[in-house]
Amino acid sequence: MTGTPLIELVDLAAAYGQVQALKPTSLTVAEGEFVTVLGPNGAGKSTMLRAAMRLTPASGRVRFRGRDITRLSTHGRAREGIILVQEGRGLFGQMSVRENLILGAYTIAAGESVEARLEEVFRLFPRLKERFGQTASSLSGGEQQMLAIGRALMAKPKLLMLDEPSLGLAPRVAAEILDTLGTLNRDGLGILLVEQKAPQALRLAKRVYVLSLGGIVAELAASEVGSHHDLSRFYLH
Ligand SMILES: Nc1ncnc2c1ncn2[C@@H]1O[C@H](COP(=O)(O)OP(=O)(O)O)[C@@H](O)[C@H]1O
Ligand SMILES: [Mg+2]
Structure with a gap:
């Protein structure tokens, strides 16, 4: 990451009973940055976003615009400018x-x-x-x-987090929505987008994290995914 950090998740972890859905995970989105998290079903993507929003109990720390907001409630985080578009739309x-x-x-x-x-x-x-x-x-x-x-x-919002917004949509419709996210990002909005597979999301994002079995297994520039054999086979086709 380059630039001033917008959100910093530091060793964020969450469990459902005995199931460690999210191992200690650290991730950063800079001011005005577009970051995509890719990962298969069950990887812990939704858990990570929900933990960042304190919609599920979590350990670790969350900083926003340089301030520790770990103790802030979900509503307090929303007031700071962090908004999550949840899967299922609500x-x-x-x-x-x-x-x-x-x-x-x-x-x-x-x-x-x-x-x-x-x-x-x-x-x-x-x-x-x-x-x-x-x-x-x-x-x-x-x-x-x-x-x-x-x-x-x-x-x-100052940071928009989205949980699989293209799920279940026709590719053309999904593309239209992702294009709008690109427009918002060009206007300066920080975006953290989670998707299972997303050739389009990779065109928009500058950086990509890959989440698997509750942990980040790769962090790379979006432009590098295409030349990474295993990742491109899994996420681009
Ligand atoms: N409410 C829940 N209770 C118990 N286990 C859950 C719950 N939600 C998710 N899990 C489990 O946590 C893991 C991560 O789930 P999730 O964060 O939804 O993954 P993703 O969004 O990447 O598909 C999975 O093993 C899933 O079965
Ligand atoms: Mg999910």
Whole structure:
């Protein structure tokens, strides 16, 4: 990593009973950096993101913008600017697109305009504007993922973490969503993206970590994955 650290996970570890789902793991995302974590099903990717957000009990430390936030609650971390788009999206199906988005704005500072945040989200995802009054459950899978990301952006995050956003989506739709993440990153947003397989995610990311059996087994520049025989065979095809 080069540049000022945005988030630093230091020996973060988590277990479910006897199952050590995440061994002590250290990972950093710099200010404005796009980092992808690749790993097969069961590797511990979701556990790592949930531990970073304190949605699951964990040992180790978390620093954000140079400050130790290990003792901060999930909500406190969100207020600092760390937002996780969870796998499964967690939308309120019977509520409208607009209502789901407004719920995402709960951590923004007083004086910040919710309307301005909505306009920003609609600029990135014009389809959400068209579907404004529809219920979340009536949206397509891709639109639901856009809504989940849009809701996260309502909080004006400094770091956006995403758990397999392309899961179950047609490649074209997944590409559209990942392109938007690229746009957000070019505007300076730090991104930590977790995927099982992701040729597209590797085009966006500068650095890649590979997680396997609860531990990081490789850390490399995204451009190096293609020339790494085992990794490219596993993650690019
Ligand atoms: N709530 C849970 N209770 C018990 N074991 C779990 C739970 N969630 C995940 N695990 C186990 O922890 C390991 C890592 O899971 P997970 O973090 O979901 O991996 P990934 O997101 O990479 O697929 C797996 O062995 C999984 O079975
Ligand atoms: Mg997962």
